[in-house]
Amino acid sequence: MTTLSAVEENYLKYIFQLGETQDGLVKTNDLAYKLDHSAASVTDMLKKLSDKRFVAYKKYYGVSLTKLGLQIAVQVLRKHRLWETFLVKNLKFTWDKIHDIAEQLEHIQSDELIDKMDEYLGFPKFDPHGDPIPDKQGNMLIPNVICLADAKLKKQYILSNVNDDSAAFLKYLNKIQLQLNDKIKITDKEEFDETIQLIINDKKQITISKDAAQNMFVKVV
Amino acid sequence: MTTLSAVEENYLKYIFQLGETQDGLVKTNDLAYKLDHSAASVTDMLKKLSDKRFVAYKKYYGVSLTKLGLQIAVQVLRKHRLWETFLVKNLKFTWDKIHDIAEQLEHIQSDELIDKMDEYLGFPKFDPHGDPIPDKQGNMLIPNVICLADAKLKKQYILSNVNDDSAAFLKYLNKIQLQLNDKIKITDKEEFDETIQLIINDKKQITISKDAAQNMFVKVV
DNA sequence: TATTATTTTTAGATTCGCTTAAATTTTATA
DNA sequence: TATAAAATTTAAGCGAATCTAAAAATAATA
Numbered sequence: 323m324t325t326l327s328a329v330e331e332n333y334l335k336y337i338f339q340l341g342e343t344q345d346g347l348v349k350t351n352d353l354a355y356k357l358d359h360s361a362a363s364v365t366d367m368l369k370k371l372s373d374k375r376f377v378a379y380k381k382y383y384g385v386s387l388t389k390l391g392l393q394i395a396v397q398v399l400r401k402h403r404l405w406e407t408f409l410v411k412n413l414k415f416t417w418d419k420i421h422d423i424a425e426q427l428e429h430i431q432s433d434e435l436i437d438k439m440d441e442y443l444g445f446p447k448f449d450p451h452g453d454p455i456p457d458k459q460g461n462m463l464i465p466n467v468i469c470l471a472d473a474k475l476k477k478q479y480i481l482s483n484v485n486d487d488s489a490a491f492l493k494y495l496n497k498i499q500l501q502l503n504d505k506i507k508i509t510d511k512e513e514f515d516e517t518i519q520l521i522i523n524d525k526k527q528i529t530i531s532k533d534a535a536q537n538m539f540v541k542v543v
Numbered sequence: 544m545t546t547l548s549a550v551e552e553n554y555l556k557y558i559f560q561l562g563e564t565q566d567g568l569v570k571t572n573d574l575a576y577k578l579d580h581s582a583a584s585v586t587d588m589l590k591k592l593s594d595k596r597f598v599a600y601k602k603y604y605g606v607s608l609t610k611l612g613l614q615i616a617v618q619v620l621r622k623h624r625l626w627e628t629f630l631v632k633n634l635k636f637t638w639d640k641i642h643d644i645a646e647q648l649e650h651i652q653s654d655e656l657i658d659k660m661d662e663y664l665g666f667p668k669f670d671p672h673g674d675p676i677p678d679k680q681g682n683m684l685i686p687n688v689i690c691l692a693d694a695k696l697k698k699q700y701i702l703s704n705v706n707d708d709s710a711a712f713l714k715y716l717n718k719i720q721l722q723l724n725d726k727i728k729i730t731d732k733e734e735f736d737e738t739i740q741l742i743i744n745d746k747k748q749i750t751i752s753k754d755a756a757q758n759m760f761v762k763v764v
Numbered sequence: 765t766a767t768t769a770t771t772t773t774t775a776g777a778t779t780c781g782c783t784t785a786a787a788t789t790t791t792a793t794a
Numbered sequence: 795t796a797t798a799a800a801a802t803t804t805a806a807g808c809g810a811a812t813c814t815a816a817a818a819a820t821a822a823t824a
Contacts, residue, residue: 351802359783362782382789382801382803413663415655423651423653426651430648438635438636548811570771571772580811583772583774583775583814585772587812588811588812591810602773603820
């Protein structure tokens with residue numbers, strides 16, 4: 323088990339995450355955008371990762387994870403999400419500040435550390451953004467959620483997952499005091515700009531943009 | 544405040560630690576040995592660190608930390624020792640396993656993280672090996688200890704500090720069940736090989752080698 | 765003190781992870 | 795479908811952090 327570099331681990335993690343929306347196939351440019359690197363760098367690295375059998379890469383076509391690459395990606399995700407959980411639950415970080423720190427912590431090499439941390443946290447199944455945390459074997463619960471932008475009028479929902487890509491978005495959630503597990507009912511959808519009116523916990527009435535709604539995922543009650 | 548690389552931080556940390564025994568001046572070869580790098584690499588890096596004003600380096604003579612370099616070294620030490628404390632106190636690691644993990648964790652870049660961790664741990668003054676933990680300002684208590692190898696017969700001591708360089712030594716302490724803050728009285732010193740006989744907590748009688756004694760530091764009761 | 769041994773530095777090279785610019789392939793469009 | 799646009803790869807190169815081998819400076823010793 324050759325240990326991968328932090329850079330290699332990041333590639334596998336992002337290939338996994340970008341592939342989740344599609345059927346596993348990821349384009350060079352999408353990775354380049356995500357990693358904020360030139361497309362040329364990405365091509366370079368994909369060739370290396372392919373040589374090492376972590377990805378299946380076909381020139382000009384796209385890249386996907388091999389079984390081995392998937393395993394590693396999931397373990398990196400596990401570390402990332404456990405650390406985020408620790409940062410919020412124990413160290414009292416707000417969720418808009420944890421991503422960058424977890425990006426570093428996820429590359430600490432020690433199985434014993436992450437297993438002990440998992441136990442310390444009580445084997446949590448979801449991280450502070452509602453993303454599922456893989457267990458030691460790589461299994462995770464797939465949350466059965468829909469995007470708030472696609473949710474129906476009048477129905478009762480629970481906010482159970484938010485995108486963690488943008489600190490600005492998470493800060494915005496802090497500001498409007500919207501939290502995971504809050505009850506949400508859509509009272510109106512504006513056709514013109516897809517703005518959504520909703521009631522939080524049967525109390526507070528707020529208006530959110532289409533952009534915001536696309537970053538939020540809800541569960542039917 | 545340009546952030547330093549993990550490698551640069553390590554150099555400063557080790558220059559600090561090697562300099563503690565001497566008067567701050569560290570030789571190229573000592574660093575090379577500590578870092579397990581060639582002397583040539585060390586010379587290279589010392590020139591770079593000198594250009595960046597972190598160290599005072601004189602060819603063929605030696606290197607010492609500047610005020611700036613010292614500040615950074617102490618903060619790295621702070622991080623290392625706080626993480627070690629967390630690993631032992633919270634995650635229940637044994638002290639022979641924490642060094643390598645803390646070597647990684649000490650380079651995580653986030654002042655907020657380490658300050659919150661400090662608070663979470665209750666602002667500890669010493670780490671699991673009895674080494675003092677610098678506070679946010681870089682101040683630390685200098686423990687008033689003597690080496691067990693130099694301790695006197697019949698006097699009552701308390702084990703308050705052990706060298707953490709060697710996992711083998713720490714494992715050995717686990718095995719003989721000797722712990723920090725144990726009471727120690729020397730009952731005999733063998734002149735021939737400097738072996739020491741001692742009684743732990745007024746109960747257990749054991750014999751330790753000169754080598755072992757040189758890695759242990761005690762406080763007069 | 766002259767010579768030898770040791771330590772340290774210099775010189776030249778390598779790997780990793782990145783860059784830009786140019787070439788190539790694929791996709792979109794007139 | 796020919797051409798233009800976009801995506802991707804190739805080529806060449808750079809800085810960081812290492813190495814080995816050779817040269818130079820310092821320290822030890824006969």
